[in-house]
Amino acid sequence: MIGYTLRRLGYGAVVMLLVTVFTFVIMRLVPGDAVSLQLQETGASAEEVAALQAEFGLDQSVWVQLGQWLAGAVRGDLGTSFYGGEPVIDLFMARVPVTVGLGLLAMLVGALIGIALGVVAAVTRGSTTDSAVRIFAVAFLSVPNFVVALLLLTALAIWFAWSPPIVYAGPGEDLGGWLQQIAIPVFALGTGGMAAMARMTRSSMLESLGSDYIRTVRAKGVRERTIVLKHALRNSTIAVLTLLGLELATILGGTVIIEQMFAIPGTGQLVYTAVLDRDYPVVVACTIFYAALFVVTIIVIDLLYALVDPRIRTGRALS
Numbered sequence: 001m002i003g004y005t006l007r008r009l010g011y012g013a014v015v016m017l018l019v020t021v022f023t024f025v026i027m028r029l030v031p032g033d034a035v036s037l038q039l040q041e042t043g044a045s046a047e048e049v050a051a052l053q054a055e056f057g058l059d060q061s062v063w064v065q066l067g068q069w070l071a072g073a074v075r076g077d078l079g080t081s082f083y084g085g086e087p088v089i090d091l092f093m094a095r096v097p098v099t100v101g102l103g104l105l106a107m108l109v110g111a112l113i114g115i116a117l118g119v120v121a122a123v124t125r126g127s128t129t130d131s132a133v134r135i136f137a138v139a140f141l142s143v144p145n146f147v148v149a150l151l152l153l154t155a156l157a158i159w160f161a162w163s164p165p166i167v168y169a170g171p172g173e174d175l176g177g178w179l180q181q182i183a184i185p186v187f188a189l190g191t192g193g194m195a196a197m198a199r200m201t202r203s204s205m206l207e208s209l210g211s212d213y214i215r216t217v218r219a220k221g222v223r224e225r226t227i228v229l230k231h232a233l234r235n236s237t238i239a240v241l242t243l244l245g246l247e248l249a250t251i252l253g254g255t256v257i258i259e260q261m262f263a264i265p266g267t268g269q270l271v272y273t274a275v276l277d278r279d280y281p282v283v284v285a286c287t288i289f290y291a292a293l294f295v296v297t298i299i300v301i302d303l304l305y306a307l308v309d310p311r312i313r314t315g316r317a318l319s
Contacts, residue, residue, distance in 0.1 A: 008302050012295040019291040023284050024066045052256040069284065079281030081274075088281045092267065092289070098170075098261070099266035102182060102189070105250040109199055110190030110251075111244055118201025123228060125206060133198055140195035146257045149188035156184075168265055185258045192254075193247035198241050204236030211235075242301055253290050 060068075069079060078088040121133035140148070156162050164181045171178045208214060209232050217227055255268035263269075269284035273279075 005303060008299045009197055012299050015295055016288065016291060020070070020284065020288060021066065023287045024062055024069070024280075027278070027280050027283055028062050040264045069281070078285045081282050082279045083277055088285045090284065092285050095267045095270050096289070098264060099252060099255050099268055102185060102255060102259075102264065102266060103248060105182065106186045106189035107193060107244065107248045108190075110193035110247065113173060113182055113190075114194040114197025115201050115240065117194075117198040119205060119228065119233060122205030122232075123200040130202075133202070137195040137198045140191040141157065141199075143191070144187045145191055145254055146261060148189055148191050149184055149258060149261060152184045152188065164262065167265060179266070181262060181265070185264065189251050189254055189258055193244075193251060196243060196247065197240065200240055201236060204240065205232055208232040208235045246297060246301070249294045252293055279314050 029184035043135050072079060076089065078092070080086065081088055081091055084091065117133045117136070121130045124130050164184060168181060169177045205228075209228075214227060214232060217231055218224075220276065255264075255266055256272050257268070258264070259266045260272045267286050267289060271283060274282035274286065
């Protein structure tokens with residue numbers, strides 16, 4: 001198990017390194033840089049532009065800049081923002097709790113509603129309710145979360161003349177205002193996971209309800225509610241929990257547009273602004289965060305699989 005874990009961690013480290021290199025190269029292929037954007041309307045001379053580029057280290061090759069960034073990252077130094085002049089690690093860590101809290105709430109809402117819909121669809125297989133749940137799942141899997149958010153905003157504004165607060169306030173400052181502001185983002189972010197969870201739960205439940213041990217339990221006279229909730233649902237949780245972990249990473253990755261739409265000061269809004277400003281250190285830090293989130297999630301799922309089934313960690317094909 002130790003060897004299997006070390007191999008997975010090694011694969012994850014390689015992926016993180018490739019993501020870092022890719023991000024550095026892509027950002028520098030985009031026309032313009034932070035210096036050009038800052039000085040484009042000031043009429044600065046070529047010497048002044050060159051001096052500012054040298055101050056930011058932009059006069060060096062991308063590989064030299066990459067090596068310097070990696071050397072600093074090992075020490076916990078992610079560089080300094082080109083615009084705010086703040087250490088990137090401080091700027092970044094101040095926004096992580098906002099995004100993580102938003103993602104966890106979206107995952108919780110999506111999981112609770114999705115599992116409930118999946119159970120109802122499985123129990124009422126072939127009925128109108130089952131068909132409605134499946135249509136709902138396909139629809140929300142097909143529609144991007146920011147489109148769902150726009151539709152909700154429009155509907156609430158037209159029908160109820162209501163819109164969420166514009167200025168963000170944390171739960172410690174104004175709990176009511178915070179709940180109003182995140183209600184639509186949480187639901188919109190959770191719709192994809194909700195639909196996927198409903199489909200997965202329905203499929204797993206149908207398989208469990210049709211198994212031999214469920215027929216045996218029914219033959220013993222156990223109530224149908226107990227059969228569904230205690231036996232069939234419990235047996236279906238392995239596949240659902242696997243999907244749940246992946247959905248959390250997907251939800252957090254989808255906050256970039258949603259946070260910008262609703263003026264939520266999280267890492268999504270930070271990376272959106274940094275990309276427009278060519279603020280390379282901030283873009284790299286945010287990209288590494290999202291990549292690390294996916295890598296860690298996949299590694300944890302792999303290790304859980306290995307604990308459940310020893311053949312996974314001893315099989316030659318997966319080693």
